[in-house]
Amino acid sequence: xxxxxxxxxxxxxxxxxxxxxxxxxxxxxxxxxxxxxxxxxxxxxxxxxxxxxxxxxxxxxxxxxxxxxxxxxxxxxxxxxxxxxxxxxxxxxxxxxxxxxxxxxxxxxxxxxxxxxxxxxxxxxxxxxxxxxxxxxxxxxxxxxxxxxxxxxxxxxxxxxxxxxxxxxxx
Amino acid sequence: xxxxxxxxxxxxxxxxxxxxxxxxxxxxxxxxxxxxxxxxxxxxxxxxxxxxxxxxxxxxxxxxxxxxxxxxxxxxxxxxxxxxxxxxxxxxxxxxxxxxxxxxxxxxxxxxxxxxxxxxxxxxxxxxxxxxxxxxxxxxxxxxxxxxxxxxxxxxxxxxxxxxxxxxxxxxxxxxxxxxxxxxxxxxxxxxxxxxxxxxxxxxxxxxxxxxxxxxxxxxxxxxxxxxxxxxxxxxxxxxxxxxxxxxxxxxxxxxxxxxxxxxxxxxxxxxxxxxxxxxxxxxxxxxxxxxxxxxxxxxxxxxxxxxxxx
Numbered sequence: 001x002x003x004x005x006x007x008x009x010x011x012x013x014x015x016x017x018x019x020x021x022x023x024x025x026x027x028x029x030x031x032x033x034x035x036x037x038x039x040x041x042x043x044x045x046x047x048x049x050x051x052x053x054x055x056x057x058x059x060x061x062x063x064x065x066x067x068x069x070x071x072x073x074x075x076x077x078x079x080x081x082x083x084x085x086x087x088x089x090x091x092x093x094x095x096x097x098x099x100x101x102x103x104x105x106x107x108x109x110x111x112x113x114x115x116x117x118x119x120x121x122x123x124x125x126x127x128x129x130x131x132x133x134x135x136x137x138x139x140x141x142x143x144x145x146x147x148x149x150x151x152x153x154x155x156x157x158x159x160x161x162x163x164x165x166x167x168x169x170x171x
Numbered sequence: 172x173x174x175x176x177x178x179x180x181x182x183x184x185x186x187x188x189x190x191x192x193x194x195x196x197x198x199x200x201x202x203x204x205x206x207x208x209x210x211x212x213x214x215x216x217x218x219x220x221x222x223x224x225x226x227x228x229x230x231x232x233x234x235x236x237x238x239x240x241x242x243x244x245x246x247x248x249x250x251x252x253x254x255x256x257x258x259x260x261x262x263x264x265x266x267x268x269x270x271x272x273x274x275x276x277x278x279x280x281x282x283x284x285x286x287x288x289x290x291x292x293x294x295x296x297x298x299x300x301x302x303x304x305x306x307x308x309x310x311x312x313x314x315x316x317x318x319x320x321x322x323x324x325x326x327x328x329x330x331x332x333x334x335x336x337x338x339x340x341x342x343x344x345x346x347x348x349x350x351x352x353x354x355x356x357x358x359x360x361x362x363x364x365x366x367x368x369x370x371x372x373x374x375x376x377x378x379x380x381x382x383x384x385x386x387x388x389x390x391x392x393x394x395x396x397x398x399x400x401x402x403x404x405x406x407x408x409x410x411x412x413x414x415x416x417x418x419x420x421x422x423x424x425x426x427x428x429x430x431x432x433x434x435x436x437x438x439x440x441x442x443x444x445x446x447x448x449x450x451x452x453x454x455x456x457x458x459x460x461x462x463x464x465x466x467x468x469x470x471x472x473x474x475x476x477x478x479x480x481x482x
Contacts, residue, residue, distance in 0.1 A: 009434075010246070013241055013245055013246070014237050014239075014241055015237070017245065018233055018236045018237060018243060019240075021236060022233070031242055031244070031245060034245050035244060035245055035247075038245065070322045101228065101231060101232035101235065102232075103228075104225065104228040104229055104232055105232050108229065119229070119256055120229075120233075121191060122227065123226040123229045123230065124229050124230055128192075129192070144185055144188070144189065145185070147188050147192070148180055148181070148184035148185045148188045149180055149184070149223060150189075151187075151188055151221075151222050152180075152181065152184050154225050155218070155221045155222070155225070158221075158225070161390060163192060
């Protein structure tokens, strides 16, 4: 593997780890998933193609690893203990926003894992629908519907933001 | 007003989601039609606003996470090939952190630091707990000699170090990172603590001028000789200026590996079986001691210099 690829992988590790946290919901599992994904990437490095970027290639590997080994990487609020989940990301409150980061993280983790991945890839990483579809190996229409469902579910889980917004408008 | 649902999914949710994500930007007619609906439908406006707030909050929440230190183990899969640049930095940093922890034994660091530290110091804490003095070093006037591997030793010109104003307070052989290390504690004329560690140079550590490392609680500099790697470390705040001290010491401090001197030859064979490395004859030349293991792949190799701040 040439140095450019190695450098790209090293630079992508923090983002890869963050994606792993979004998928698994706790740092221990996130680090295990990241390590597994990196090991797989090293084994498959000969398959690397330059289109799409190294980070996207790693994200794709990670998502597959996550789905294939989901019993090892316990995700979601449904499966994790509430205390463990709440303490895991150690998020500070978002300032000057209508909701706390902890709340939005918890709402994200309550989503089904495929919706959660779509939401993360588009809303946090800024991938287009086409790119997200490639990363999750699904049709673009599936990305659209997963995103819409995810957003509606999060909206229902975070009603206080709407109340806050209404109060602010009354003022 | 919310329109009818399709498979439990509101068409408004699909449209609003596409609008928020900029999917309509390439289709002005569709976008204009949606914005006309938006102007007439408070519920739809509320939905779009909620979606936007979700995105902002998610980005803000996850942006915080990029600042977290990455555990060293996540770089290990890459070390099987050519080492990535970051690992070349973290290796000496881990060594430096280990020496910092050794400094706990010398009394210049508070034990409370252990509970607060992050990687890489945390990564080597476990290793240090397993570390222990493995052998006495040969003390001679003006020289400190210690075994670094089978058949070879390092000779530190301690007289030159002391000529620069440092007073030796303690020296020991330890295993650090699974390798033998000569560790010498000094005090400056002002009573500040500083620790010097000398180890056999790992095969993957490239030639480097001194690199200054600053971690919470301590500063360190790391540089290499032909066959050895040196780490100088001091506590932040109460220690001496590590950069100035390194510059002062570097020329005079040039210990290198040497054939094992006769007085260090043990009177019994080495049980743990350190491999000979071709630098000097005489495998099984040092006492077998717990924790003193072989150094796999220990072949000097050149490579690009590690990242870091050169002094």
